[in-house]
Amino acid sequence: MHKFGRMLVLVPKGQAPEVSVLHNQISSRLQSTQAASQEKPKKEKNMSKKAVHSKSFVQNVFRGIIEPEQVFPYPNVLDADQRETLEMLVPMGERVFGEVNDPLLNDKLGEVPEETTQQLRELGAFGMQVPEELGGVGLTNTQYGRMTEIVGMNDLGLGIFIGAHQSIGFKGILLVGTPEQKEQYLPELASGEKFAAFALTEPGAGSDAGSVKTNAKLSSDGKHWILNGAKIWISNGGIAEVFTVFAKTPVLDEATGTTTEKVTAFIVERSFGGVTNGPPENKMGIKCSNTAEVYFDNTPIPVENVLGVRVGDGDLCTELLALVLAPQHDHVHGEDVVFLVRLEEESGPVHITEHLADPFDVRVLLFFLRQRFDSETS
Ligand SMILES: Cc1cc2nc3c(=O)[nH]c(=O)nc-3n(C[C@H](O)[C@H](O)[C@H](O)COP(=O)(O)OP(=O)(O)OC[C@H]3O[C@@H](n4cnc5c(N)ncnc54)[C@H](O)[C@@H]3O)c2cc1C
16 A cells, blocks of 8 residues: 555555656646636536537436437327327226236137137227227227237237238228228128138248239129139138138230239128138147138129229239338438437448347337328328
8 A cells, every 4th residue: 555645545565656657647637627627617608508409318307308209219199089099998908918818728729719709899909990980999000009019918819810800801991992892891890790811822922922823703794703712821711701812813904905914802701602711720829810721712702892993903912011111211211210310320231130129129110100101191
């Protein structure tokens, strides 16, 4: 131990510093203290400057202001009514999923028991985005997203059951169906009286949706499309009464006089005839969601059941995807600030991958996507 003035310095035995070194250190400290006291008026001057508006959370804490925008990245996009609806639905959903639904039992049974399904019907879980006048709850994408978080946290298999029904099964009817199609199908689907499925995938057509082999030909009297083909891995395939089916149809190009095969989407009821399905696939998880092959054997579809308006518009599913992705693209390249930086500056592959590995970040990104989609489509 060495003592210099009021300073005690502890050094290991045999490593005592030269007195001159310590003297230098002390004197340089004294000099910097003197410089600091000279800077004081300058600092005070700076402090008296008018504060520049900043959204920085930390900077504002030093000004005695809480500026939450960049720390809580969820924008307040719901109006008072929508917020109130959600505040009422969230605890109801948490009760049904936390107390009534039993994910382990569902997994063991390979299906969702009728008692749970009935509670879900009463909650309105089968028609969350269907307008109220057609028997649904009329939620926005933002509200719907919040509710699906509750489902996903509790039981992903059940999430696929109700998600395949409304997020894809009848989503086409909801988004691009004619007023008559909406009137005819949405009330019984929204109530959960009937279930819906989305039938696109085939053994040779997955990501490449345009290469489906299922086909539909117009009957000689022009009143029906006759559907033939097989679909695989269809969620709710064994329990659905209503299917959105994608099939190739001949389409005449009046300008050139040539006929080409284009994908058309149809609303197909099991009751039309010729609709059968295979046994539920034996999956490693999400077992209570029914996944099955679905076959169409000369199934007659009334011509008014072409989804939307035109034959050959079946690529609307990819157009809808583009519609969903466009706001996300704008979001990334726009002025929105998430994770305290503009996303465009963060969009290098490594940063994006890091964000996608973080559940909180994914939640924030999805939240932004949903609210953007709401604002673009309202
Ligand atoms: C549990 C479950 C439920 C399902 N439910 C439904 C349903 O309800 N309705 C329905 O229609 N389908 C359903 N599917 C099918 C699902 O949508 C398809 O699996 C999906 O479309 C991918 O098709 P695929 O499996 O043929 O893979 P492929 O298209 O063969 O792709 C295999 C891999 O190659 C990659 N890939 C493909 N093309 C390219 C490319 N051009 N460039 C780079 N990479 C590429 C893909 O990203 C993927 O990683 C379900 C599947 C499962 C497992």
